[in-house]
Amino acid sequence: MLLAPRCLRAVLPLLLACLIAAPAFAQELRQWSDASGKFKIKAKFKGETDGVVTLEQEDGEEIEIELKKLSATDQRLITALKKDSGGDSPFKKKDDDPFKSKSKTGKSKSGSTSASSKKPKEPEPEPEPESTVEIPDTPRNIEVTWGGAETLAAVGISEWGVKLEEFEPIVEGKRKNVALPPKADFFEKLSGIAINHPAKKAAALFTMEKPGGGPAVTRAVMCDLVSGKAGTIAQTEGHWVPLTVHDDGQQIVVRSNGFGSGKNNQLEVWVLRGARVAKIATMYPFKSVGERDQDIAWAAFVDENSVALCSSGGRVALCSYPDFEPRWFIDGKGGSVPALSPDRKLIAVGTEDGVAVIDLAKQEVIAAKASPEKMHWPHFAFSPSGKKLGVVAHDQVYCWNTETGALENEIPANGAHFGGGLSFPDDKYLLAGNHLLLDLENQLQFWDYSGQEQTAVRGDLTFFAVTDGQRPGLLMNGKLPHPPALDTLDKALKSGDLFIFKEGSKVKLNLDAITDAAVRDRAIKAFTTRLAAMKVTIDNSADVEIIASISGPKSREVRYHGFGLGGGGTYNVQEYISSYSFNYQGKPVWSSHIGTNVPHFVNLKQGESMESYLRAREKPEYGIFETPRLPKFIQKPGEGTNPFTRAALGTSRVSTGGFR
Numbered sequence: 001m002l003l004a005p006r007c008l009r010a011v012l013p014l015l016l017a018c019l020i021a022a023p024a025f026a027q028e029l030r031q032w033s034d035a036s037g038k039f040k041i042k043a044k045f046k047g048e049t050d051g052v053v054t055l056e057q058e059d060g061e062e063i064e065i066e067l068k069k070l071s072a073t074d075q076r077l078i079t080a081l082k083k084d085s086g087g088d089s090p091f092k093k094k095d096d097d098p099f100k101s102k103s104k105t106g107k108s109k110s111g112s113t114s115a116s117s118k119k120p121k122e123p124e125p126e127p128e129p130e131s132t133v134e135i136p137d138t139p140r141n142i143e144v145t146w147g148g149a150e151t152l153a154a155v156g157i158s159e160w161g162v163k164l165e166e167f168e169p170i171v172e173g174k175r176k177n178v179a180l181p182p183k184a185d186f187f188e189k190l191s192g193i194a195i196n197h198p199a200k201k202a203a204a205l206f207t208m209e210k211p212g213g214g215p216a217v218t219r220a221v222m223c224d225l226v227s228g229k230a231g232t233i234a235q236t237e238g239h240w241v242p243l244t245v246h247d248d249g250q251q252i253v254v255r256s257n258g259f260g261s262g263k264n265n266q267l268e269v270w271v272l273r274g275a276r277v278a279k280i281a282t283m284y285p286f287k288s289v290g291e292r293d294q295d296i297a298w299a300a301f302v303d304e305n306s307v308a309l310c311s312s313g314g315r316v317a318l319c320s321y322p323d324f325e326p327r328w329f330i331d332g333k334g335g336s337v338p339a340l341s342p343d344r345k346l347i348a349v350g351t352e353d354g355v356a357v358i359d360l361a362k363q364e365v366i367a368a369k370a371s372p373e374k375m376h377w378p379h380f381a382f383s384p385s386g387k388k389l390g391v392v393a394h395d396q397v398y399c400w401n402t403e404t405g406a407l408e409n410e411i412p413a414n415g416a417h418f419g420g421g422l423s424f425p426d427d428k429y430l431l432a433g434n435h436l437l438l439d440l441e442n443q444l445q446f447w448d449y450s451g452q453e454q455t456a457v458r459g460d461l462t463f464f465a466v467t468d469g470q471r472p473g474l475l476m477n478g479k480l481p482h483p484p485a486l487d488t489l490d491k492a493l494k495s496g497d498l499f500i501f502k503e504g505s506k507v508k509l510n511l512d513a514i515t516d517a518a519v520r521d522r523a524i525k526a527f528t529t530r531l532a533a534m535k536v537t538i539d540n541s542a543d544v545e546i547i548a549s550i551s552g553p554k555s556r557e558v559r560y561h562g563f564g565l566g567g568g569g570t571y572n573v574q575e576y577i578s579s580y581s582f583n584y585q586g587k588p589v590w591s592s593h594i595g596t597n598v599p600h601f602v603n604l605k606q607g608e609s610m611e612s613y614l615r616a617r618e619k620p621e622y623g624i625f626e627t628p629r630l631p632k633f634i635q636k637p638g639e640g641t642n643p644f645t646r647a648a649l650g651t652s653r654v655s656t657g658g659f660r
Contacts, residue, residue, distance in 0.1 A: 029042050029043065029044055029058060030042070030043075030044075030045075032055060032065075032070065032071075032074055033070070033071040033073070033074060034065070034069055034070060034071060035068075035069055035070065035071055035072070037071065037198075037199065037200050037226060037249075041055070041057065041063065042057065042058060043055035043056055043057045043058070043063060044056045045077075045078070046062065048067060048078055051066060051067045051068065052064055052065070052066055052067065053065050053066070053067050053070065053078060071248075072247060072248055072304055073132050073248050073249075073250070076132045077132055132248070133248070133250060133251060133271050133280060134280075135271060135273070135278045135280065136280065138279075139268065139269075139279040139280060139281055139282045140280065140281040140282070141281075141282055141283070142281050142282070142283035142323070142324050143283070144283055144284070144285040144286075144287075144288075144319075144324050144325075144326065145288075145325075145326075146288065146289075146326055146329065148325075148326070149317065149326035149327060149328055149329050150327065150328040150329075150363065151328070151329060151330070151331075152328055152329065152330040152358065152363070152364065152365055153330065153365065154330070154332075154349075154351045154356035154365050154368040157356070157365055157366075157367060157368040159367075160367040160369065160404060160405030161366040161367050162346070162357055162366060162367050162402055162403055162405070163403070164386055164387065164402060164403055165343070165345070167342070167343040167386070174461075174477075175200070175225040175226070175461060175477050176225060176226065176227065176228030177228060177474055177475060177476045177477060178202070178223040178224070178225065178228050178229065178230050178474070178475040179228075179230060179472045179473070179474060179475075180204055180221070180223075180230065180465065180466075180467065180472060180473035180474060180475055181206070181219070181221060181230065181233055181472065181473070182467075182468070182469070182470050182471050182472050182473065183206065183467055183469060183470060183473075184206070184208060184219065185208050185210070187208050187209065187210050187211070188206050188207065188208035188219075189206065189207055189208075189453070190204065190205070190206055190453040190454055190465055190467055190473070191205045191206065191207040191218070191239070191240065191241045191242075191257060192204075192205055192241040192242045192243075192454055193205075193242065193454045193456055193463065193465050193475065194242035194243060194244050194245050194252065194253075194456075195225075195245065195456050195458050195463060196244070196245035196246065196247060196249065196301065197458050197459065198247045199245060199246070199247050199248060199249030200224070200225045200226050200249070201222055201223065201224060201225065201245055201249035202222070202223040202225060202245070202456075202463070202475060203220060203221070203222055203223070203242045203245050203252045204220070204221050204223060204230075204242070204454075204465060204475065205218055205219070205220050205240055205241060205242050205254065206218065206219045206220075207219075207239050207240065207241075207257070209239055215237050215238070216237065216238055216239040217235060217236075217237060217238075218235070218236055218237070218238055218239060218240045218277075219233050219234070219235050220233070220234050220235075220236075220240075220242075220252070220270065220272055220277060221233050221234070221272070222249070222250075222252075222272055223475055225477075231272060232272070232274050232275060233275065234272040234273070234274065234275055234276055234277045235275060235276075235277065236270075236277035236279075238256065239256065239257045239258060240254040240255065240256060240257060240268070241254065241255055241257045242254050243255050243267075243296070243298070243299035243300075244299045244300050244301050244307070245301070246301055246304065246321075247301060247303065247304040248304065250271050250272075251269055251270070251271055251280065251322075252269070252270045252271070252272070253267060253268075253269055253270075253299050253301075253307065254267070254268050254269075254270055255267055255268075255296045255299070256268075261291070261292055261295065261312075262291060262292075262294060262295065263295070264295040264296055264312070265284050265286060265287060265294045265295050265296060266282065266283070266284055266296075267282070267283050267284070267285055267296060267299075267309075267324075268280075268281065268282045268283075269281040269282075269322065280322070281322065281324075283324060285309055285311075285317075285319075285324060286309075286311040286313070286315065289311060289313060289315060290313060292312075292313065293311055293312055293313020293314070293315070293334065294311060294312070294313070295311065295312035296309065296310070296311060296312070297310045297311060297312050297335075297336075297337055298310040298337050298338060300340045301321070302318065302340065302344050302360060303344065304321070305320065305321050306318060306319070306320060306321055306327075306360075307319050307321045307324070308338070308340065308347060310336075310337065310338050310349075312334065312335065313331075313334045314331060314332040314333045314334040314335065314336050314349075314350065315329055315330070315331050315332070316329065316330050316332055316338050316347065316349045316358075317329035317330075318347075318360065318363075327363070328363050330349060330356070330358065330365070332349040332350045332351055332356070333349075333350035333351055333352055333375075333378065335376070335377040335378075336349065336350025336375075336377070336378045336379070336380070337350075337378070337379040337380065337421075338350070338380055339379075339380035339381045339382050339389070339422075340382070341382045341386050341402075342382055342383075342384060342385075342386050342459065343386060344360070345359070345360055345361065346358065346359060346360065346382070346386075346402075347360065348380045348382065348389055349380070350375065350378045350380065350391075351368065353370045353371065353374070354368065354369050354370040354371040354375075355368070355369055355371065355378075355380065355389070355391060355400070356368040356369075357389075357402075367405060369400065369405050371391070371393075371396075371398060372398065372407065372410065372629065373396060373593045373629075374593075374600075375391065375393035375394075375396060376393055376394045377393060377394055378391045378392070378393040379391065379392050379393070379420075379421055379422040380422065381422040381423050381424055381430070382402065382424065383402075383424040383426075383427040384424060384426065384427060384459050384460050385427050386402060387401065387402050387403065387427065388400070388401065388402060388408070388424065388427055388440075389401075389402045390409075390422060390424065390430050391422065392418040392421075392422040392430070392432045392433070393418075394418065395418065396410075396418075397409070397410065397411040397418060397430065397432060397438060398410055399430070399440055408440075409440045409443060410443070410631070410632070411430075411438050411440070411443045411444070411445070418432040418433050418436065420432075420433040420434055421433060421434040421455070423455075423456075423457035423462075424457065425437070425457050425460065425461075425462045425479065425480035425481075426460060426479070426480065426481075428440055428441055429446065429480065429481060431455070431457060431462065431480065434454075434455035435448060435449050435450060435452075435455065436448050436449075436648065437449065437480060437481055437485070437648075439489065442489075442493070442633065443631070443632055443633045444498070444499075444633060444635045444649075445635065445648045445649075446481065446485065446489060446648065446649055447480075447481055447485045447488075447648055447649060447650055447651070447652065448648040448650075448651040448652070449464070449480075449651075449652050449654055449659075450651065450652075450653055450654065451466065451653045451654040451655055452464040452465060452466050452654040453465050453466065453467055460479055461477045461478065461479065462477065462478065462479070462480045463475060463476070463477045464476050464477070464654050466654055466655055466656050468655075468656050471656075472656075473656060474656040476654075476656075476658075482652070482659055484650075484652075484659075485649075485650060485652070488649055488650050489649060492649055497636065498635055498636060498649075499633050499634060499635050499636065500543070500544055500584050500589070500634055500635070500636050500637075501536075501544055501582060501590075501631065501633065501634035502632070502633050502634075503534055503535045503536070504535055504536070505536050505537075505542075505544065506536070506537045506538075506539040506541075506542040506544070507531065507536055507537075507538060507539070507542050507544045507545065507546055507582075508538070508539065508540050508541075508542050508544070508545040508546065509524070509527055509528075509531075509538050509545075509546050510545055510546065510547045510548065511523050511524055511527070511546075511548040511580075511625065512548070513547075513548045513549050513550045514548055514550065514620075514622065514625060515550075516620075516622070519622045519625065519626070522625075522626050523548070523622070523625035523626055523628075526625065526626050526627065526628055527546065527625075527628055530628050530630055531630070534630065534632075543584060543585055544582060544583070544584055544634075545582070545583045546580060546581070546582055547580060547581055547582075547583055548578075548579075548580045548625060549577075549578070549579050549580065549581065550576060550577070550578050550620050551576070551577045552574065552575055552576035552577055552620070553574035553575060553576055553618065554574070554575050554576075554577075555572060555573075555574060555575075556572070556573055556574075556575045556598065557570055557571070557572055557573075558570070558571055558572075558573055558598055559571075560602060560610065569610070571610060571611070571614055573598055573614050573618065574618045575596060575597060575598050576596070576597045576618075576619065576620040576621060577594055577595070577596055578594070578595035578596070578620050578621045578622065578624055578625070579591060579592050579593070579594050579595065579624070580592045580624070580625065580628065582631075582634055584634075584636075584637065587637070589634055589637050590631055590634050592624060592628075592629070593624070595621040595622075595623060595624040596621055597617050597618065597619060597620060597621045598614075598617075599617065602614075
């Protein structure tokens with residue numbers, strides 16, 4: 001095999017490092033781990049034959065393990081083979097003799113403590129994992145190019161073609177809480193946490209940027225969710241947030257963090273080595289896409305050789321790792337955040353009119369569906385089973401059946417804005433904005449969790465990162481909703497006083513704002529028919545009132561980009577805003593989407609001008625009154641004024657001491 005000079009220069013340091021390190025490595029004790037990360041031993045490497053590795057423990061006893069059952073890190077020390085496996089402990093005695101003599105330390109050769117030994121000491125911190133990642137003297141500067149990537153599109157999809165396969169639960173058993181380092185300064189903030197389930201590791205980053213001077217400083221720490229221990233704190237300059245952790249539990253993909261467009265467009269790959277942040281690579285993956293759309297919104301490892309990225313402009317791409325060479329991309333909705341299914345086989349992305357699902361193995365769009373209303377800044381998430389696909393978009397929450405594409409749940413906003421993130425702590429509940437728990441079955445805002453600086457959900461466990469000033473913080477985990485919240489919900493449902501609007505309710509109907517008599521008659525008929533189907537009675541003495549609203553006209557400048565027949569340019573139009581709301585005892589508790597007569601898109605006919613097209617539409621948009629979409633439930637508003645919590649049944653403050 002011949003190598004180009006540039007390739008030879010790239011691999012020569014690695015080859016030399018392997019040649020130099022091999023003799024020392026063979027003579028030194030190190031920690032070995034199986035693929036699940038559950039079983040670990042300390043031993044020397046003795047050799048490998050026919051896929052079986054022989055290790056020698058401290059007491060001289062030899063252990064055998066199949067190469068493919070070792071962790072990816074350990075495999076790379078021995079061979080290029082990279083396969084995963086789990087199950088029972090793969091470490092087996094080479095000698096099958098069941099009789100084992102005790103050593104002088106009071107332990108059997110298997111490492112278990114004898115009955116006569118002393119009480120074991122507190123476990124020592126786990127040693128830093130040995131790095132199998134090549135760490136260059138300077139970070140590798142990667143130029144991401146898009147010309148060779150396949151372009152996907154959510155067009156021409158007539159059927160919802162998602163077929164789920166059985167997979168192991170993403171979380172097995174409880175994970176330990178991890179003590180986080182105390183803040184170094186009053187101005188330091190916890191900028192983010194990133195969790196990798198296969199590695200059972202979490203990276204936490206703290207950033208300090210003092211007002212009025214000095215560069216920003218980021219501290220990083222890797223947390224082991226099995227042992228409950230945090231590693232050594234590493235430090236570097238700059239303001240960074242973690243996006244995703246590699247399956248090896250060592251490499252962290254981070255993003256620059258700043259205020260304004262184009263300040264969040266840089267990616268780096270880190271490995272923490274003691275107090276040092278070792279930087280592997282740096283790049284600006286979406287810089288060539290456009291000035292406004294080059295920031296990075298999301299990233300996730302699909303496997304150890306693939307990473308998915310999403311730009312602020314909505315471009316979702318699957319790239320090879322560690323080269324970051326795009327394999328395919330799809331230009332979705334700007335401002336959307338995609339979701340990776342729990343088995344890491346599907347990606348849900350936002351489109352201009354709804355959602356699309358991509359099969360990663362097939363590298364194609366297999367399903368697409370329009371949302372009931374146009375979504376703004378949608379965040380998607382899959383449930384732990386993968387059977388539900390949810391989206392939160394400003395004041396909208398929808399939940400589809402992943403297999404059929406059927407819309408199963410739609411939760412009214414009740415004045416709340418849900419933006420900021422979405423996850424499923426359970427198939428029955430959504431966590432919107434990383435704090436507001438929504439009950440899908442009863443379609444209500446259930447519980448608000450506050451006090452945490454960062455939130456992440458993996459499988460059926462929710463992780464809250466909490467800091468406590470100059471005292472150690474905590475990366476805590478548990479299942480949501482917690483028992484007291486469930487007790488409150490059970491009592492509220494039994495009381496019968498939870499909802500002000502539901503099947504069997506009474507409402508007043510006030511559509512007087514519709515001045516066109518013919519339109520008003522059609523609207524009254526439409527609302528009456530819809531309410532009757534919900535078994536809701538129209539009663540002028542009811543506490544709940546449906547009120548129509550039309551405002552305008554108001555002068556507005558609108559810019560259109562022309563295609564085909566033309567029409568591009570800026571136009572002054574007279575805009576009318578139409579909506580309807582539910583009021584309870586004189587106060588609004590639910591609002592419809594806003595209807596406007598100003599079109600988002602214009603399709604001109606031959607000989608038609610933009611001026612004539614827009615002038616013909618300078619009248620109120622009555623469509624939302626003639627086809628009303630009403631909520632199934634509206635819960636009784638709380639006493640608070642905070643729009644995020646006023647409708648929640650209860651709240652909990654998250655602290656290092658738990659919930660209160």
